[in-house]
Amino acid sequence: MQRILFVEDDPDIGQLIAGWLSRHEMEVIIESRGDRALARVEEVQPDLILLDIMLPGCDGLTLCRDLRPRFAGPIVMLTSLDSDMNQILSLELGANDYILKTTPPPVLLARLRVQFRQQQNAIATPAMAAPPSQRLQFGRLTIDGPARAVTLDGENVPLSTSDFDLLWELACHAGQIMGRDALFRSLRGRDYDGLDRSMDVAISRLRRKLGDDPAAPTRIKTVRQRGYLLVPQAWE
Template identity: 30%
Template sequence: MNKILLIDDDPEMGELLSTYLDGEGYSLQHKCTAKEGLKAFGNEDYDLILLDIVLPDISGLNVLEKIRLDSTVPVIMLTGKGDEVDRVVGLEMGADDYICKPFPLRELLARMRASLRRCSMAPQSPSITPSSKGNIKVGGLDINLDSHSIQVRGIDTHFTAAEFSIIEHLAASCGKLIERDELMEIALGRTADFDDYVLNVHMSNLRRKIGDSVSIKTIRGRGYMMTARNQAEA
Protein backbone atom coordinates (compact mmCIF):
# COMPACT_ATOMS: atom_id res chain seq x y z
CA MET A 1 0.00 0.00 0.00
CA ASN A 2 1.43 3.37 -1.04
CA LYS A 3 1.93 5.86 1.80
CA ILE A 4 0.88 9.42 1.05
CA LEU A 5 1.69 12.51 3.12
CA LEU A 6 -0.77 15.41 2.86
CA ILE A 7 0.48 18.78 4.18
CA ASP A 8 -2.54 21.09 4.16
CA ASP A 9 -4.18 23.23 6.85
CA ASP A 10 -7.74 22.18 5.95
CA PRO A 11 -8.94 19.39 8.31
CA GLU A 12 -12.02 18.69 6.17
CA MET A 13 -9.78 18.18 3.15
CA GLY A 14 -7.72 15.73 5.19
CA GLU A 15 -10.76 13.71 6.24
CA LEU A 16 -12.19 13.66 2.72
CA LEU A 17 -8.94 12.55 1.07
CA SER A 18 -8.20 10.00 3.77
CA THR A 19 -11.56 8.29 3.26
CA TYR A 20 -11.41 8.47 -0.54
CA LEU A 21 -7.80 7.32 -0.92
CA ASP A 22 -8.23 4.52 1.61
CA GLY A 23 -10.94 3.14 -0.66
CA GLU A 24 -8.46 3.28 -3.56
CA GLY A 25 -5.76 1.38 -1.67
CA TYR A 26 -3.64 4.27 -0.34
CA SER A 27 -2.68 5.14 3.21
CA LEU A 28 -2.86 8.90 3.90
CA GLN A 29 -1.23 10.75 6.77
CA HIS A 30 -2.38 14.36 7.19
CA LYS A 31 -0.39 17.21 8.75
CA CYS A 32 -1.80 20.72 9.04
CA THR A 33 1.40 22.77 9.30
CA ALA A 34 4.73 22.89 7.51
CA LYS A 35 6.57 22.10 10.73
CA GLU A 36 4.46 19.00 11.40
CA GLY A 37 4.74 17.92 7.77
CA LEU A 38 8.53 18.21 7.67
CA LYS A 39 8.81 16.33 10.97
CA ALA A 40 6.66 13.49 9.60
CA PHE A 41 8.68 13.47 6.38
CA GLY A 42 11.89 13.18 8.35
CA ASN A 43 10.59 10.30 10.48
CA GLU A 44 8.91 8.10 7.85
CA ASP A 45 9.24 7.10 4.22
CA TYR A 46 6.45 8.22 1.90
CA ASP A 47 5.73 7.31 -1.70
CA LEU A 48 4.20 10.69 -2.59
CA ILE A 49 3.54 14.07 -1.00
CA LEU A 50 0.52 16.32 -1.55
CA LEU A 51 1.68 19.80 -0.57
CA ASP A 52 -0.45 22.93 -0.24
CA ILE A 53 1.32 26.13 -1.23
CA VAL A 54 -0.46 28.22 1.44
CA LEU A 55 0.34 26.98 4.97
CA PRO A 56 -0.12 28.79 8.30
CA ASP A 57 3.54 28.82 9.35
CA ILE A 58 5.78 28.85 6.27
CA SER A 59 5.15 28.66 2.54
CA GLY A 60 4.71 25.31 0.87
CA LEU A 61 7.45 26.40 -1.53
CA ASN A 62 9.87 26.53 1.41
CA VAL A 63 8.73 23.05 2.42
CA LEU A 64 9.37 21.82 -1.13
CA GLU A 65 12.84 23.34 -1.06
CA LYS A 66 13.67 21.46 2.15
CA ILE A 67 12.28 18.18 0.77
CA ARG A 68 14.33 18.49 -2.40
CA LEU A 69 17.58 18.88 -0.46
CA ASP A 70 17.85 15.11 -0.10
CA SER A 71 14.78 13.44 -1.62
CA THR A 72 13.28 12.79 -5.06
CA VAL A 73 9.91 11.67 -3.68
CA PRO A 74 7.09 12.77 -6.05
CA VAL A 75 5.45 16.02 -4.93
CA ILE A 76 2.13 17.32 -6.23
CA MET A 77 1.46 20.93 -5.29
CA LEU A 78 -2.09 21.96 -4.30
CA THR A 79 -2.65 25.51 -5.54
CA GLY A 80 -5.35 28.12 -5.93
CA LYS A 81 -6.69 28.97 -9.38
CA GLY A 82 -4.96 32.35 -9.36
CA ASP A 83 -1.56 31.12 -8.16
CA GLU A 84 0.04 31.01 -11.62
CA VAL A 85 3.42 32.32 -10.47
CA ASP A 86 3.56 29.91 -7.53
CA ARG A 87 2.75 26.98 -9.84
CA VAL A 88 5.64 27.82 -12.14
CA VAL A 89 8.04 28.42 -9.25
CA GLY A 90 7.00 25.13 -7.64
CA LEU A 91 7.70 23.19 -10.84
CA GLU A 92 11.03 24.98 -11.27
CA MET A 93 11.95 24.00 -7.72
CA GLY A 94 11.30 20.32 -8.41
CA ALA A 95 7.58 19.64 -7.94
CA ASP A 96 6.36 16.88 -10.23
CA ASP A 97 2.90 18.27 -10.87
CA TYR A 98 0.23 20.60 -9.53
CA ILE A 99 -3.55 20.60 -9.27
CA CYS A 100 -5.79 23.60 -8.66
CA LYS A 101 -8.28 23.71 -5.80
CA PRO A 102 -11.08 22.78 -5.81
CA PHE A 103 -10.33 19.63 -7.77
CA PRO A 104 -12.27 16.48 -8.69
CA LEU A 105 -11.04 13.56 -6.59
CA ARG A 106 -10.72 11.34 -9.64
CA GLU A 107 -8.43 13.88 -11.31
CA LEU A 108 -6.20 14.01 -8.24
CA LEU A 109 -6.09 10.21 -8.18
CA ALA A 110 -5.07 10.15 -11.86
CA ARG A 111 -2.26 12.66 -11.22
CA MET A 112 -1.06 10.63 -8.23
CA ARG A 113 -1.02 7.38 -10.18
CA ALA A 114 0.91 9.01 -13.02
CA SER A 115 3.53 10.42 -10.63
CA LEU A 116 3.91 7.12 -8.78
CA ARG A 117 4.20 5.23 -12.05
CA ARG A 118 6.94 7.54 -13.32
CA CYS A 119 8.84 7.12 -10.09
CA SER A 120 8.59 3.35 -9.78
CA MET A 121 8.79 2.02 -13.33
CA ALA A 122 12.08 1.67 -15.17
CA PRO A 123 11.12 2.58 -18.74
CA GLN A 124 11.83 0.11 -21.53
CA SER A 125 12.78 1.33 -24.99
CA PRO A 126 12.33 -1.44 -27.58
CA SER A 127 12.51 1.06 -30.43
CA ILE A 128 16.29 1.53 -30.08
CA THR A 129 19.34 -0.62 -29.58
CA PRO A 130 20.93 0.33 -26.24
CA SER A 131 24.69 0.91 -26.11
CA SER A 132 24.75 -1.49 -23.16
CA LYS A 133 22.06 -3.32 -21.22
CA GLY A 134 19.65 -0.83 -19.67
CA ASN A 135 21.35 2.22 -21.20
CA ILE A 136 20.54 4.78 -23.88
CA LYS A 137 23.38 6.98 -25.09
CA VAL A 138 22.60 10.08 -27.15
CA GLY A 139 25.24 12.74 -27.69
CA GLY A 140 26.59 13.71 -24.27
CA LEU A 141 23.74 11.97 -22.40
CA ASP A 142 24.13 8.51 -20.88
CA ILE A 143 20.74 7.34 -19.58
CA ASN A 144 20.59 4.32 -17.27
CA LEU A 145 17.08 2.88 -17.42
CA ASP A 146 17.62 0.46 -14.53
CA SER A 147 18.77 3.02 -11.96
CA HIS A 148 16.83 5.99 -13.41
CA SER A 149 20.04 8.01 -13.49
CA ILE A 150 21.55 10.27 -16.13
CA GLN A 151 25.08 11.40 -16.75
CA VAL A 152 25.54 14.66 -18.66
CA ARG A 153 28.96 14.59 -20.29
CA GLY A 154 30.12 12.09 -17.67
CA ILE A 155 28.72 14.00 -14.68
CA ASP A 156 25.89 12.54 -12.58
CA THR A 157 23.02 15.02 -12.83
CA HIS A 158 19.78 15.01 -10.85
CA PHE A 159 16.51 14.90 -12.78
CA THR A 160 13.03 14.59 -11.31
CA ALA A 161 10.94 11.56 -12.26
CA ALA A 162 8.93 13.69 -14.70
CA GLU A 163 12.07 15.10 -16.34
CA PHE A 164 13.56 11.61 -16.63
CA SER A 165 10.39 10.32 -18.28
CA ILE A 166 10.45 13.14 -20.85
CA ILE A 167 14.14 12.62 -21.65
CA GLU A 168 13.73 8.85 -21.91
CA HIS A 169 10.91 9.15 -24.42
CA LEU A 170 12.71 11.77 -26.50
CA ALA A 171 15.96 9.76 -26.49
CA ALA A 172 14.18 6.53 -27.37
CA SER A 173 12.94 8.23 -30.55
CA CYS A 174 16.10 10.22 -31.22
CA GLY A 175 15.87 12.01 -34.56
CA LYS A 176 12.10 11.60 -34.75
CA LEU A 177 9.34 14.05 -33.88
CA ILE A 178 7.28 13.29 -30.78
CA GLU A 179 3.95 15.09 -30.87
CA ARG A 180 3.29 17.39 -27.92
CA ASP A 181 0.04 15.65 -26.96
CA GLU A 182 1.77 12.26 -27.11
CA LEU A 183 4.55 13.45 -24.82
CA MET A 184 1.99 14.91 -22.41
CA GLU A 185 0.14 11.60 -22.22
CA ILE A 186 3.01 9.09 -22.30
CA ALA A 187 5.58 10.94 -20.20
CA LEU A 188 3.36 12.98 -17.86
CA GLY A 189 0.11 11.03 -17.73
CA ARG A 190 -1.90 14.04 -18.90
CA THR A 191 -4.35 14.05 -21.79
CA ALA A 192 -4.60 16.87 -24.30
CA ASP A 193 -7.52 18.54 -22.51
CA PHE A 194 -5.21 19.54 -19.61
CA ASP A 195 -3.26 22.79 -19.82
CA ASP A 196 0.41 22.35 -20.69
CA TYR A 197 2.07 24.44 -17.99
CA VAL A 198 3.74 21.34 -16.59
CA LEU A 199 5.35 20.26 -19.85
CA ASN A 200 6.56 23.79 -20.61
CA VAL A 201 8.31 24.19 -17.27
CA HIS A 202 9.74 20.65 -17.24
CA MET A 203 11.16 21.20 -20.73
CA SER A 204 12.76 24.46 -19.60
CA ASN A 205 14.27 22.77 -16.53
CA LEU A 206 15.73 19.79 -18.36
CA ARG A 207 17.15 21.95 -21.18
CA ARG A 208 19.00 23.95 -18.56
CA LYS A 209 20.37 20.77 -17.00
CA ILE A 210 21.47 19.06 -20.23
CA GLY A 211 23.10 22.19 -21.67
CA ASP A 212 24.62 21.49 -25.09
CA SER A 213 25.02 17.72 -24.54
CA VAL A 214 22.16 17.12 -26.99
CA SER A 215 19.73 19.28 -28.93
CA ILE A 216 16.00 19.32 -28.21
CA LYS A 217 14.27 21.11 -31.05
CA THR A 218 10.80 22.61 -30.67
CA ILE A 219 8.75 21.97 -33.80
CA ARG A 220 6.26 24.80 -33.57
CA GLY A 221 2.68 23.61 -33.34
CA ARG A 222 3.77 19.96 -33.36
CA GLY A 223 6.12 18.78 -30.64
CA TYR A 224 9.78 18.06 -29.91
CA MET A 225 12.73 16.20 -31.39
CA MET A 226 15.97 15.18 -29.69
CA THR A 227 19.13 14.94 -31.77
CA ALA A 228 22.79 14.45 -30.98
CA ARG A 229 24.75 17.62 -31.62
CA ASN A 230 26.55 16.14 -34.63
CA GLN A 231 23.15 15.28 -36.13
CA ALA A 232 21.79 18.74 -35.39
CA GLU A 233 24.75 20.44 -37.02
CA ALA A 234 24.96 18.15 -40.04
Protein backbone atom coordinates in the same frame (compact mmCIF):
# COMPACT_ATOMS: atom_id res chain seq x y z
CA MET B 1 -1.92 0.28 -0.06
CA GLN B 2 -0.26 3.48 -1.23
CA ARG B 3 0.87 5.90 1.46
CA ILE B 4 0.43 9.67 1.12
CA LEU B 5 1.86 12.36 3.37
CA PHE B 6 -0.57 15.28 3.19
CA VAL B 7 0.91 18.56 4.49
CA GLU B 8 -2.17 20.66 5.23
CA ASP B 9 -2.89 23.04 8.10
CA ASP B 10 -6.68 23.15 7.76
CA PRO B 11 -7.98 20.15 9.76
CA ASP B 12 -11.36 20.12 8.04
CA ILE B 13 -9.87 19.95 4.55
CA GLY B 14 -7.26 17.47 5.72
CA GLN B 15 -9.82 15.07 7.20
CA LEU B 16 -12.21 15.47 4.26
CA ILE B 17 -9.60 14.58 1.64
CA ALA B 18 -7.97 11.90 3.80
CA GLY B 19 -11.35 10.26 4.34
CA TRP B 20 -12.12 10.23 0.62
CA LEU B 21 -8.74 8.82 -0.40
CA SER B 22 -8.78 6.21 2.37
CA ARG B 23 -11.94 4.75 0.85
CA HIS B 24 -9.92 4.13 -2.31
CA GLU B 25 -7.00 2.13 -0.92
CA MET B 26 -4.77 5.07 -0.02
CA GLU B 27 -3.37 5.62 3.47
CA VAL B 28 -3.17 9.35 4.24
CA ILE B 29 -0.99 10.74 7.02
CA ILE B 30 -1.61 14.41 7.80
CA GLU B 31 1.07 16.87 8.91
CA SER B 32 -0.17 20.34 9.80
CA ARG B 33 3.14 22.25 9.83
CA GLY B 34 5.54 22.88 7.01
CA ASP B 35 8.59 23.01 9.28
CA ARG B 36 7.92 19.44 10.43
CA ALA B 37 7.34 18.00 6.95
CA LEU B 38 10.92 16.98 6.14
CA ALA B 39 11.18 14.97 9.36
CA ARG B 40 7.80 13.33 8.71
CA VAL B 41 8.90 12.27 5.23
CA GLU B 42 11.87 10.46 6.78
CA GLU B 43 9.60 8.95 9.42
CA VAL B 44 6.68 7.66 7.34
CA GLN B 45 8.43 7.05 3.95
CA PRO B 46 5.43 8.04 1.81
CA ASP B 47 4.87 7.00 -1.80
CA LEU B 48 3.53 10.47 -2.65
CA ILE B 49 3.59 13.89 -0.98
CA LEU B 50 0.56 16.18 -1.20
CA LEU B 51 1.51 19.79 -0.37
CA ASP B 52 -0.50 22.88 0.42
CA ILE B 53 1.32 26.14 -0.38
CA MET B 54 0.26 28.32 2.56
CA LEU B 55 1.60 26.51 5.63
CA PRO B 56 2.84 27.57 9.07
CA GLY B 57 6.56 27.26 9.64
CA CYS B 58 7.58 26.72 6.02
CA ASP B 59 5.59 27.33 2.85
CA GLY B 60 4.84 24.58 0.35
CA LEU B 61 6.99 26.01 -2.45
CA THR B 62 10.07 26.05 -0.23
CA LEU B 63 9.23 22.54 0.92
CA CYS B 64 8.91 21.34 -2.67
CA ARG B 65 12.33 22.79 -3.49
CA ASP B 66 13.93 21.18 -0.43
CA LEU B 67 12.20 17.82 -0.89
CA ARG B 68 12.92 17.30 -4.57
CA PRO B 69 16.63 16.35 -4.28
CA ARG B 70 15.92 13.83 -1.53
CA PHE B 71 12.50 12.41 -2.46
CA ALA B 72 12.14 10.43 -5.70
CA GLY B 73 8.37 9.97 -5.57
CA PRO B 74 5.64 12.29 -6.87
CA ILE B 75 5.11 15.68 -5.24
CA VAL B 76 1.67 17.16 -5.90
CA MET B 77 0.66 20.67 -4.92
CA LEU B 78 -2.93 20.91 -3.62
CA THR B 79 -3.83 24.54 -3.09
CA SER B 80 -6.53 27.17 -3.24
CA LEU B 81 -4.20 29.53 -5.15
CA ASP B 82 -5.44 29.63 -8.74
CA SER B 83 -2.35 31.35 -10.08
CA ASP B 84 -0.39 30.64 -13.26
CA MET B 85 2.75 31.99 -11.61
CA ASN B 86 2.43 29.65 -8.62
CA GLN B 87 1.75 26.73 -10.93
CA ILE B 88 4.79 27.48 -13.07
CA LEU B 89 6.99 28.02 -10.03
CA SER B 90 5.79 24.76 -8.45
CA LEU B 91 6.60 22.79 -11.58
CA GLU B 92 9.95 24.55 -11.90
CA LEU B 93 10.79 23.53 -8.33
CA GLY B 94 10.06 19.88 -9.07
CA ALA B 95 6.34 19.31 -8.44
CA ASN B 96 4.72 16.68 -10.63
CA ASP B 97 1.26 18.25 -10.67
CA TYR B 98 -0.64 21.30 -9.43
CA ILE B 99 -4.25 20.74 -8.35
CA LEU B 100 -6.76 23.23 -7.00
CA LYS B 101 -8.70 22.41 -3.84
CA THR B 102 -11.91 23.11 -5.74
CA THR B 103 -11.19 20.08 -7.94
CA PRO B 104 -13.91 17.43 -7.44
CA PRO B 105 -12.67 14.53 -5.28
CA PRO B 106 -13.08 11.91 -8.06
CA VAL B 107 -10.87 14.03 -10.35
CA LEU B 108 -8.29 14.47 -7.58
CA LEU B 109 -8.29 10.71 -7.06
CA ALA B 110 -7.83 10.09 -10.79
CA ARG B 111 -4.90 12.49 -11.03
CA LEU B 112 -3.18 10.95 -8.02
CA ARG B 113 -3.63 7.52 -9.58
CA VAL B 114 -1.94 8.84 -12.72
CA GLN B 115 1.05 9.83 -10.58
CA PHE B 116 1.23 6.38 -8.98
CA ARG B 117 0.88 4.71 -12.37
CA GLN B 118 3.61 6.90 -13.84
CA GLN B 119 5.89 6.10 -10.92
CA GLN B 120 5.36 2.37 -11.44
CA ASN B 121 5.95 2.70 -15.17
CA ALA B 122 9.13 4.69 -14.54
CA ILE B 123 10.59 1.79 -12.57
CA ALA B 124 9.82 -0.60 -15.42
CA THR B 125 10.57 1.74 -18.33
CA PRO B 126 14.34 1.21 -18.63
CA ALA B 127 13.96 -2.57 -18.70
CA MET B 128 11.15 -2.43 -21.25
CA ALA B 129 12.62 0.27 -23.45
CA ALA B 130 16.06 -1.25 -23.83
CA PRO B 131 18.14 -4.30 -22.91
CA PRO B 132 19.45 -4.15 -19.32
CA SER B 133 22.97 -3.25 -20.48
CA GLN B 134 21.93 -0.39 -22.76
CA ARG B 135 23.34 3.08 -22.26
CA LEU B 136 22.57 5.90 -24.63
CA GLN B 137 25.55 7.98 -25.70
CA PHE B 138 25.42 11.28 -27.56
CA GLY B 139 28.89 12.80 -27.64
CA ARG B 140 29.53 14.17 -24.12
CA LEU B 141 26.09 13.10 -22.85
CA THR B 142 25.63 9.63 -21.37
CA ILE B 143 22.26 8.31 -20.22
CA ASP B 144 22.33 5.05 -18.26
CA GLY B 145 18.80 3.64 -18.41
CA PRO B 146 19.05 0.81 -15.84
CA ALA B 147 20.94 3.02 -13.35
CA ARG B 148 18.74 6.04 -14.18
CA ALA B 149 21.90 8.18 -14.21
CA VAL B 150 22.96 11.02 -16.49
CA THR B 151 26.44 12.45 -17.01
CA LEU B 152 27.50 15.42 -19.13
CA ASP B 153 31.20 16.17 -19.66
CA GLY B 154 31.90 13.48 -17.07
CA GLU B 155 29.85 15.25 -14.40
CA ASN B 156 26.74 13.75 -12.85
CA VAL B 157 23.52 15.60 -13.69
CA PRO B 158 20.95 15.17 -10.86
CA LEU B 159 17.46 14.73 -12.30
CA SER B 160 14.11 14.09 -10.66
CA THR B 161 12.17 10.99 -11.63
CA SER B 162 9.94 12.91 -14.02
CA ASP B 163 12.87 14.80 -15.58
CA PHE B 164 14.77 11.57 -16.22
CA ASP B 165 11.69 9.94 -17.75
CA LEU B 166 11.27 12.90 -20.11
CA LEU B 167 14.94 12.84 -21.14
CA TRP B 168 14.86 9.07 -21.63
CA GLU B 169 11.79 9.34 -23.85
CA LEU B 170 13.39 12.06 -25.98
CA ALA B 171 16.72 10.23 -26.13
CA CYS B 172 15.13 6.94 -27.19
CA HIS B 173 13.66 8.89 -30.12
CA ALA B 174 16.71 11.09 -30.76
CA GLY B 175 16.53 12.74 -34.17
CA GLN B 176 12.73 12.37 -34.22
CA ILE B 177 10.16 14.98 -33.28
CA MET B 178 8.15 13.94 -30.23
CA GLY B 179 4.72 15.56 -30.16
CA ARG B 180 3.06 16.74 -26.97
CA ASP B 181 0.28 14.18 -27.43
CA ALA B 182 2.76 11.31 -27.50
CA LEU B 183 4.70 12.65 -24.51
CA PHE B 184 1.59 13.18 -22.40
CA ARG B 185 0.31 9.68 -23.16
CA SER B 186 3.67 8.05 -22.50
CA LEU B 187 4.71 10.03 -19.42
CA ARG B 188 1.45 11.20 -17.84
CA GLY B 189 -0.94 8.47 -18.87
CA ARG B 190 -3.42 10.93 -20.36
CA ASP B 191 -4.08 12.89 -23.53
CA TYR B 192 -2.78 16.41 -24.05
CA ASP B 193 -5.68 18.84 -23.59
CA GLY B 194 -4.21 21.61 -25.74
CA LEU B 195 -3.84 23.99 -22.78
CA ASP B 196 -1.56 22.31 -20.24
CA ARG B 197 1.85 24.03 -20.35
CA SER B 198 3.55 21.75 -17.80
CA MET B 199 5.45 19.88 -20.53
CA ASP B 200 6.92 23.18 -21.76
CA VAL B 201 8.00 23.95 -18.19
CA ALA B 202 9.56 20.48 -17.85
CA ILE B 203 11.44 20.88 -21.15
CA SER B 204 12.73 24.29 -20.04
CA ARG B 205 13.90 22.85 -16.73
CA LEU B 206 15.62 19.95 -18.50
CA ARG B 207 17.41 22.33 -20.86
CA ARG B 208 18.83 24.33 -17.98
CA LYS B 209 20.08 21.23 -16.21
CA LEU B 210 21.77 20.03 -19.40
CA GLY B 211 23.41 23.33 -20.25
CA ASP B 212 21.15 24.17 -23.18
CA ASP B 213 20.30 27.84 -23.72
CA PRO B 214 16.53 28.20 -23.02
CA ALA B 215 16.39 31.32 -25.19
CA ALA B 216 18.08 29.67 -28.17
CA PRO B 217 18.21 25.91 -27.56
CA THR B 218 20.36 23.75 -29.80
CA ARG B 219 20.28 20.43 -27.93
CA ILE B 220 16.58 20.01 -27.20
CA LYS B 221 14.73 22.02 -29.80
CA THR B 222 11.11 23.09 -29.96
CA VAL B 223 9.66 22.44 -33.40
CA ARG B 224 6.79 24.88 -33.82
CA GLN B 225 3.34 23.25 -33.75
CA ARG B 226 4.91 19.78 -33.78
CA GLY B 227 6.78 19.07 -30.57
CA TYR B 228 10.34 18.57 -29.31
CA LEU B 229 13.52 17.18 -30.83
CA LEU B 230 16.63 15.92 -29.10
CA VAL B 231 19.46 16.62 -31.56
CA PRO B 232 22.02 13.75 -31.41
CA GLN B 233 24.88 15.75 -32.94
CA ALA B 234 24.50 18.72 -30.58
CA TRP B 235 26.29 17.03 -27.67
CA GLU B 236 29.69 16.68 -29.40
